[in-house]
Amino acid sequence: MPTTQPRIEDLFAARAREAVPPLYGAAGQRTTPMISLAYGLADPALFPRDQLSAAAATLLGDHPAAAEALNYGMTFPGLTQQVCERLRRQAVEAEPEQILIGYGSSQILALLPQVFLDPGDTVIIEGPSFMGAVKRFQMAGAHLVTVPVDAEGMNTDALADTLRDLAATGKRPKFIYTIPTFHNPTGATMPLARRKRLIELAAEYGVLVVEDDAYGDLRFQGDEIPPLAALDSDGWVLRVSTFSKILAPGLRIGWAYGRREIIDRLAMFKSEGTTGPFITRVVALYSAEGRLDNHIDALCDLYRSKCQVMVDAIKRELPDVQFTAPDGGFFVWATLPQGMRATELLERAQERGMSFLPGVNCYPDERGNECIRLAFSFQSAEKIEEAIGILGNAMRSI
Ligand SMILES: Cc1ncc(COP(=O)(O)O)c(C=O)c1O
Structure with missing residues (x-):
């Protein structure tokens, strides 16, 4: 008879013991309403249902x-x-x-x-x-x-x-x-x-x-x-x-x-x-x-305009960050002002109702905490503007 209560975890293979939960797990746990710019989600508005x-x-x-x-x-x-x-x-x-x-x-x-x-x-x-x-x-x-x-x-x-x-x-x-x-x-x-x-x-x-x-x-x-x-x-x-x-x-x-x-x-x-x-x-x-090609054209129009909204909002609200506007895709990557840490900024931003992906989540080690990734793909233009406004507030609070 074992003397201690047997643990199911002890049956796991070494690789399963070391495994970390997928990135997408964490977002659902908060109760504050949140405008998330964290994930590269497609805009459901154009799903060709x-x-x-x-x-x-x-x-x-x-x-x-x-x-x-x-x-x-x-x-x-x-x-x-x-x-x-x-x-x-x-x-x-x-x-x-x-x-x-x-x-x-x-x-x-x-x-x-x-x-x-x-x-x-x-x-x-x-x-x-x-x-x-x-x-x-x-x-x-x-x-x-x-x-x-x-x-x-x-x-x-x-x-x-x-x-x-x-x-x-x-x-x-x-x-x-x-x-x-x-x-x-x-x-x-x-x-x-x-x-x-x-x-x-x-x-x-x-x-x-x-x-x-x-x-x-x-x-x-x-x-x-x-x-x-x-x-x-x-x-x-x-x-x-x-x-x-x-x-x-x-x-x-x-x-x-x-x-x-x-x-x-x-x-x-x-x-x-x-x-x-x-x-x-x-x-x-x-x-x-040609349906998929036409659809891709429509997506490019949509993402072009959302990217522009984000780029304009960043220039207006976050004058101290450095970034390059992309020619396509879903993301803007921004470098924070000297000394500011993305993980601290994320806490402040989440308290105020928006989130983003800290750069440290994009490296296999501790690097990247001076950068953030902002996805313009999922949220509406209005929400993108609102979220960048909140981010500006959060930055000024540090
Ligand atoms: C660079 C890159 N590769 C691959 C994927 C995975 O895409 P899926 O498994 O949906 O085809 C993603 C999704 O975000 C991605 O950003």
Whole structure:
């Protein structure tokens, strides 16, 4: 007989004992009404509910594919074709065998450690970065090496130094995780010259580049820049993207494009096998005939105007912060006045009714507390103005 009360926690594997709750857990606990600029949520105002519902109704009616759509079965190949077509329009010569559709790009990013990482392996990340992905690499025991991001995305000179130093100690990183277009959290976009340099370095050192392009379609100003995958002729880029930001995150559909060897391996670890025969058909049926493209145009108009509202409000209410207005995506990243700490500011802001993401949540260590991320994607223009006004008050209170 055990002498102490047995604890269920003692049954957990080491990785589960060390696990931390997901970022999204904390927000619900407050009772003060809060205007949150913390999360990169899509604006529900433009969810194409009628058209999605029409697509679902078509499939559930006497559509010839109804029985197949509702049974166990394949990921709908028509959706894979559509992803290929979108890639070809960006000068990426994709074939269906090079695509894996998954339950959100999160699922695909979470599969990367299974295929690439043994404990102690090196992964290069950007600082700051999207912790939803980075935490997965960390949990797999990766040794994370951070390369700084500036107003032009990952600093490729610093990357070159990092790769050289690692090579000098006999280390070959498994991959470089980058968000080159409308970066989360900084909103920065890497110019062409840096993209080319990144591809060159990847080929020189034989390192995979994971190009996370969650926001790339949401350009509301400035000129298009080719994705990394379009600049890479040797297969060093694995491109990961999603329908979450351009259609609806609740559909949970994302995809990866890359060398067939990688796609096949990722698929082997996707334990449930294929991705929803029904939902992949709904997305494909909805997206056909230019509907998705038109929808993306409407989203860009909406996010352009909301970004402008935020930028104007920041200039008016927070004259002491430094920031660069993004050309697309969901976020403004701001540097606080000298000596101000984001976590302290967050407390003051929450007491007054608004929240944001402190920069420290975008690093795997203690860095980033001088920065904040403000999402303009979810709240209405009025709420964005109100929230930035509250933030101004909170800053003046420190
Ligand atoms: C950079 C980045 N990558 C990936 C994701 C995950 O998107 P999803 O799993 O909805 O496809 C997000 C979501 O916020 C993101 O910001």
